[in-house]
Amino acid sequence: MQKVKGTYDVLPQESNQWLFLEKHIHEVMKKHHISYIRTPIFEYYEVFHRHNEASDMVIKETYDFEDRSGRKITLRPEGTAGVIRSIVENKLILPNHILKTYYIGANYRYERPQKGRYREFFQTGIEIIGEKDPILDAELISIAYEMIASLGIKDIVVKINNLGNSDARKQYKEALQLYFEPLKDQLSEDSKHRLYTNPLRILDSKVPSDQALVKQAPILNDYLSETDQSYLNEVMHILSQQQIPFQHDHNLVRGLDYYSHIVFEIQTNIEGFGSQNALGGGGRYDHLVSELGGPEMSGIGFALGLERLLLACNLQGIQFHDDIQYDVAILHMDNHSKKYAYQIYKYLQQHKIEVNFDFSNKAFKTQLKNAIQTRIPFAIIIGEDEVHSNSVQIKDLINQTQVKVNFKDILNYINKR
Numbered sequence: 001m002q003k004v005k006g007t008y009d010v011l012p013q014e015s016n017q018w019l020f021l022e023k024h025i026h027e028v029m030k031k032h033h034i035s036y037i038r039t040p041i042f043e044y045y046e047v048f049h050r051h052n053e054a055s056d057m058v059i060k061e062t063y064d065f066e067d068r069s070g071r072k073i074t075l076r077p078e079g080t081a082g083v084i085r086s087i088v089e090n091k092l093i094l095p096n097h098i099l100k101t102y103y104i105g106a107n108y109r110y111e112r113p114q115k116g117r118y119r120e121f122f123q124t125g126i127e128i129i130g131e132k133d134p135i136l137d138a139e140l141i142s143i144a145y146e147m148i149a150s151l152g153i154k155d156i157v158v159k160i161n162n163l164g165n166s167d168a169r170k171q172y173k174e175a176l177q178l179y180f181e182p183l184k185d186q187l188s189e190d191s192k193h194r195l196y197t198n199p200l201r202i203l204d205s206k207v208p209s210d211q212a213l214v215k216q217a218p219i220l221n222d223y224l225s226e227t228d229q230s231y232l233n234e235v236m237h238i239l240s241q242q243q244i245p246f247q248h249d250h251n252l253v254r255g256l257d258y259y260s261h262i263v264f265e266i267q268t269n270i271e272g273f274g275s276q277n278a279l280g281g282g283g284r285y286d287h288l289v290s291e292l293g294g295p296e297m298s299g300i301g302f303a304l305g306l307e308r309l310l311l312a313c314n315l316q317g318i319q320f321h322d323d324i325q326y327d328v329a330i331l332h333m334d335n336h337s338k339k340y341a342y343q344i345y346k347y348l349q350q351h352k353i354e355v356n357f358d359f360s361n362k363a364f365k366t367q368l369k370n371a372i373q374t375r376i377p378f379a380i381i382i383g384e385d386e387v388h389s390n391s392v393q394i395k396d397l398i399n400q401t402q403v404k405v406n407f408k409d410i411l412n413y414i415n416k417r
């Protein structure tokens with residue numbers, strides 16, 4: 001049997017970094033008073049396939065199936081829609097109230113697997129609903145940035161743009177179509193198709209010949225209202241006050257159609273990262289809440305890819321200091337003393353001592369060698385004599401001294417040392 005294409009196992013020898021990363025995420029969220037939400041891994045088809053969501057991801061990459069009762073179900077391809085569905089369904093949106101919530105979980109997309117791109121992958125993200133204010137946009141971006149930078153990851157930059165309101169986008173789309181139509185034959189197949197479905201997506205095509213044409217294309221900024229231009233300027237001003245490195249990228253449009261107004265991506269130029277250089281991204285959505293049955297209320301969110309965060313950490317040599325530091329190893333001489341040793345192990349564990357107990361039946365010498373190699377400072381040694389006298393030998397593995405201690409004094413002795 002093999003794993004499904006595009007998936008991966010987290011094996012015991014690498015799971016520590018996952019636990020470390022998840023802990024880091026929860027800590028940053030707690031610091032910012034953002035509350036955790038967990039929604040199902042699958043939703044009704046309509047949650048993701050809304051009438052005006054025509055992004056490639058939703059059209060071509062979702063895992064859709066019917067359950068045994070014929071209900072149409074979709075595996076979650078991204079976090080936002082399910083979270084908004086839940087917030088609306090549970091009536092968490094209140095007037096004059098800002099709701100801040102975060103998630104961590106698996107997503108599923110039928111994409112071509114490559115470095116940094118899987119069919120099952122994990123994201124963490126924040127959604128903030130209830131106000132449209134440049135300070136909130138900057139706050140959200142700064143938390144995303146902090147989440148990455150405080151891991152120690154360097155060489156990151158925030159790319160930011162404003163997609164404007166629907167009128168501006170409509171005018172801009174027409175301008176793009178006018179510009180690209182005479183050049184249609186030079187466009188890649190995907191971009192030719194996008195010319196009529198979603199011309200904005202041509203702007204972030206990775207095909208070099210498309211990119212060459214994009215250079216001369218009209219710029220979205222020229223179609224923005226003054227209000228939208230100054231909104232973006234204000235967000236950028238706050239980011240610079242916070243010393244967050246950013247660039248205004250006129251061609252940043254992001255994949256999902258629900259984005260309107262501010263969009264951003266956090267990219268890295270770490271060597272060896274490959275072409276999938278976005279650690280995460282997000283933006284404002286003015287109509288998603290109402291599309292999912294809630295009031296007309298603007299929200300903003302981001303999602304970071306956990307695999308890419310770990311890849312960045314690994315490429316930059318960042319260590320995860322979450323390995324267990326044992327206080328004491330328990331070593332036994334034979335099978336009979338192993339049972340007594342096991343009792344001591346459980347006793348010390350209950351009293352919050354980090355104990356290493358070897359469940360195998362290795363020879364005493366090997367157990368001792370392993371304890372020294374693992375740099376455990378003390379060994380509790382148990383043989384027939386200790387079993388009969390209800391005591392233990394405690395050996396200081398650094399100073400090579402050894403004392404006999406009664407069972408009732410073990411804890412005291414270890415705590416003192």
Ligand code: AMP
Nearest residue numbers: 116117118121278279280303304305308
């Ligand atoms: P998106 O939801 O497409 O805006 O992606 C947000 C972030 O999730 C990206 O910047 C990546 O870090 C991560 N991501 C998206 N798709 C994948 C994938 N197929 N495999 C691994 N990570 C992904």
